[in-house]
Amino acid sequence: MQKLQILLICACSSQLVWAQEAEEVQDMSDPLAVYTQAGMGMTDRGLNLKIGRSYDTGESNTAAMNIFEVKGFLGNKIGWSDGRSNSIDSLRFRNFHANHKNGRGRQIDVQYDLKNEAGNASYSFIQAIPKLGPVSLFPLLGAGINFRNAVDESGERVGGYEIPGTFAVVGSYGKISFTDNLWFNYNPMWFATLSGSDEYTRTGIEGESSMLTHEVALSYKVSPRLSVRLFSNWSQSTDFKDGSHRIEFNYQL
Numbered sequence: 434m435q436k437l438q439i440l441l442i443c444a445c446s447s448q449l450v451w452a453q454e455a456e457e458v459q460d461m462s463d464p465l466a467v468y469t470q471a472g473m474g475m476t477d478r479g480l481n482l483k484i485g486r487s488y489d490t491g492e493s494n495t496a497a498m499n500i501f502e503v504k505g506f507l508g509n510k511i512g513w514s515d516g517r518s519n520s521i522d523s524l525r526f527r528n529f530h531a532n533h534k535n536g537r538g539r540q541i542d543v544q545y546d547l548k549n550e551a552g553n554a555s556y557s558f559i560q561a562i563p564k565l566g567p568v569s570l571f572p573l574l575g576a577g578i579n580f581r582n583a584v585d586e587s588g589e590r591v592g593g594y595e596i597p598g599t600f601a602v603v604g605s606y607g608k609i610s611f612t613d614n615l616w617f618n619y620n621p622m623w624f625a626t627l628s629g630s631d632e633y634t635r636t637g638i639e640g641e642s643s644m645l646t647h648e649v650a651l652s653y654k655v656s657p658r659l660s661v662r663l664f665s666n667w668s669q670s671t672d673f674k675d676g677s678h679r680i681e682f683n684y685q686l
Contacts, residue, residue: 458657461685462616464571464606465531465538465561467496469686474664476679478517479508483683494534500527521547536561542577550590551581555602571606576627579637598629598637613654620648645669658685 459466467487474481485500505512505522524545531538538559545552557575576599583595604622611617625643626634638644645668652662660683667676 458685461654461658461660461683462608462610462652464559464608465533465536467498467529467531469498470500470683471686472681472683474679474681475511476505477512477514477677478522479505479510479512479519481505481679481681490530495530495532497528497530500529501525523547523552538571540575549581551579553577553579553600555600557602559606567610569608569610571608573602573604573606573622575602576600577602579629579633596629598633599627600638601625601627615654616652618648618650618652620650622646622648639668639670641670659683 457468459468461468468485469487470483470485472481472483472485474483481502481504483500483502485498487496487498490497502525503521504525505517507519508514508517508522509519524547526541526543528541529538530540538561540557540559541554542557543552543554555575555577557573559571559573561569561571578596578599580594580596583591583593585591602622602624604620607619607621609617609619623643623645624638626637628634629637635642646666647668648664648666650662650664652660654660662681662683664679664681665673665676666678667673
């Protein structure tokens with residue numbers, strides 16, 4: 434009888450642990466999902482690597498994660514667009530908080546172009562709105578700064594960094610669910626200069642004062658922890674065929 438009780442306790446404990454682990458798996462199609470992850474992308478400019486780590490915020494109903502990405506290396510071996518190289522193209526860091534009770538998120542996003550020694554940092558809010566059948570929308574509103582290696586009037590680098598101006602961003606993450614395992618995203622973002630030098634306010638965003646960018650992705654969930662995604666990015670000044678394209682594999686740890 435004692436052995437039977439021990440076996441029953443072990444079986445119940447195993448089922449409880451399994452249930453807890455199953456509950457920890459997040460919906461990878463949800464833009465507000467927070468989880469530890471690793472990813473790899475093969476792009477027209479080279480190879481991308483991504484690692485994300487979730488952590489406890491100490492606040493109820495709130496989760497957070499840090500995500501670090503290295504982009505565009507081994508371009509001569511893997512990529513196919515013009516101007517690529519084997520060195521790292523850019524770096525990206527994101528800190529994301531999500532409140533699953535009110536469907537609100539906030540994000541710090543820092544991107545740095547190693548070749549041009551320039552980048553941007555932004556802070557934005559995301560809000561989930563009620564689903565419309567298979568359609569989910571997550572409007573975004575934020576602001577940020579551009580920074581770059583300081584140059585003199587002749588274009589020579591003089592050391593240090595400068596902030597030529599600030600910008601606003603308004604957009605939305607959109608999702609259409611075809612099945613539980615297949616979904617489509619469309620994420621338009623509109624950027625506009627807010628302040629800064631005359632040159633920046635006139636031409637600070639891809640040579641314009643404002644710019645509409647587009648991102649689409651078709652995703653398939655191979656398993657609860659593994660997804661495969663096809664991405665394309667372009668803008669009103671860059672045709673779709675000249676934009677950035679990649680296939681990305683993400684695994685939830």
